[in-house]
Amino acid sequence: LNDLKYVCSNCNHTTKLDESYPRCPICNEPLNVEYIEKGKINKNSKPSDPFWVRYKDFYPYLTKDYGISLGEGFTPLVKIDYLRNKLNLANVFVKNETQNPTWSFKDRGSVIGVINALRLGYSQIGTVSTGNMAASVAAYGAKANLKTTILVKEDMAKEKLNPIAIYGPKVLQVKGDYAKLYDKSLKIGKEKDIAFINSDVPMRVEGSKSIAFEICEQLEFDTPDYVIVPTSAGGNFRGIVKGFIEFKNAGLITKLPTFICVQSAGAAPIATAYIKGEKKISHFGKTDTISPAIGNPNPPSGNEVLRLLERYNGLALTVNNDQIKDAHLELAHYGIFTQPAGAVPLAAVYKLMNEGIIKENQTVVMIATGSGLKDTKAFNYHNLTSSFVSLDDLDQVL
Numbered sequence: 331l332n333d334l335k336y337v338c339s340n341c342n343h344t345t346k347l348d349e350s351y352p353r354c355p356i357c358n359e360p361l362n363v364e365y366i367e368k369g370k371i372n373k374n375s376k377p378s379d380p381f382w383v384r385y386k387d388f389y390p391y392l393t394k395d396y397g398i399s400l401g402e403g404f405t406p407l408v409k410i411d412y413l414r415n416k417l418n419l420a421n422v423f424v425k426n427e428t429q430n431p432t433w434s435f436k437d438r439g440s441v442i443g444v445i446n447a448l449r450l451g452y453s454q455i456g457t458v459s460t461g462n463m464a465a466s467v468a469a470y471g472a473k474a475n476l477k478t479t480i481l482v483k484e485d486m487a488k489e490k491l492n493p494i495a496i497y498g499p500k501v502l503q504v505k506g507d508y509a510k511l512y513d514k515s516l517k518i519g520k521e522k523d524i525a526f527i528n529s530d531v532p533m534r535v536e537g538s539k540s541i542a543f544e545i546c547e548q549l550e551f552d553t554p555d556y557v558i559v560p561t562s563a564g565g566n567f568r569g570i571v572k573g574f575i576e577f578k579n580a581g582l583i584t585k586l587p588t589f590i591c592v593q594s595a596g597a598a599p600i601a602t603a604y605i606k607g608e609k610k611i612s613h614f615g616k617t618d619t620i621s622p623a624i625g626n627p628n629p630p631s632g633n634e635v636l637r638l639l640e641r642y643n644g645l646a647l648t649v650n651n652d653q654i655k656d657a658h659l660e661l662a663h664y665g666i667f668t669q670p671a672g673a674v675p676l677a678a679v680y681k682l683m684n685e686g687i688i689k690e691n692q693t694v695v696m697i698a699t700g701s702g703l704k705d706t707k708a709f710n711y712h713n714l715t716s717s718f719v720s721l722d723d724l725d726q727v728l
């Protein structure tokens with residue numbers, strides 16, 4: 331198959347692209363699909379084509395279209411003009427991933443993961459997730475008519491289960507240590523021929539590359555100075571970095587942005603290791619964050635994110651719950667309603683401007699990862715009001 335391989339992100343051990351196990355058999359670190367060195371944008375793609383057709387040189391292993399797109403990707407890049415007055419930042423953009431079929435960027439990785447599962451002949455897929463990824467895999471499992479199993483925490487609330495269950499997968503509330511499920515599901519998947527499309531598997535990373543490709547096109551190939559990614563497992567961060575690198579390899583852009591990994595102060599294994607100058611993450615222990623979508627205390631791609639930050643001079647930082655709340659409301663006041671995780675990059679912009687890292691007139695792209703309606707509990711963080719008026723008084727009040 332185009333003799334592309336999986337390459338270990340840590341020890342460079344290679345395995346066949348037909349292997350479905352997503353981690354290195356030698357060192358257990360995550361695998362990458364080999365970086366693409368050459369390619370161009372398929373300018374003949376039609377508006378109805380999915381992103382992997384427009385960028386097909388960067389997805390050479392996707393030779394067959396199984397007709398399972400739900401219209402993911404090609405999300406807007408929205409300019410936030412208000413920050414020009416407030417911060418003297420004229421070029422701040424939001425990559426609005428809330429506009430995906432299941433309202434988060436996860437759809438990009440789910441669709442590539444499911445196509446890969448079909449390509450390898452799987453008839454069953456699954457994932458381990460409590461949130462956006464579960465809904466996303468369930469939706470694509472439904473579209474592809476595959477038997478789909480979603481493993482969630484035992485104590486998951488009904489209002490969180492229902493948006494997953496509506497797509498018709500088998501939902502299993504697993505009793506026991508949730509942290510062990512990631513590895514365990516991969517092992518069971520290998521034995522039982524279920525393709526587990528977990529948070530940072532290589533094909534999910536491949537899906538996230540398209541965020542970078544689209545940003546490059548939307549900015550007319552003028553690389554932004556900063557790209558800010560709210561990070562949990564690390565799969566999305568890896569994908570965005572890989573996308574920019576592949577476009578640079580191909581000569582479509584001439585420089586890379588500075589990649590910024592932002593985490594919640596109460597769930598910051600990667601940023602903590604980065605700040606301490608460590609090469610490996612440690613388990614963060616008990617987490618405390620209002621953005622559960624970025625709450626993984628032991629991210630499976632944490633070490634690889636650290637390697638990427640070091641190799642490409644990126645940086646990692648934390649923002650606290652109050653800063654996230656402020657950013658969440660502020661972004662909504664600019665017309666973009668995200669779940670708290672999606673607003674974390676705006677909180678990071680304030681912090682990085684205060685520290686003199688981001689400077690006036692630089693170009694910043696914030697990745698708004700998921701929709702506000704995914705986390706209605708977050709309404710409680712704000713003092714949202716309305717008032718009554720009688721029909722007779724309406725003219726006066728207005």
Ligand SMILES: *Cc1c(COP(=O)(O)O)cnc(C)c1O
Nearest residue numbers: 462562563564565566623699700
């Ligand atoms: C999954 C998710 C993230 C974190 O992405 P990772 O790939 O796990 O780092 C951030 N925000 C939202 C809304 C998500 O659903």
Ligand SMILES: [Zn+2]
Nearest residue numbers: 338341354357
């Ligand atoms: Zn390895």
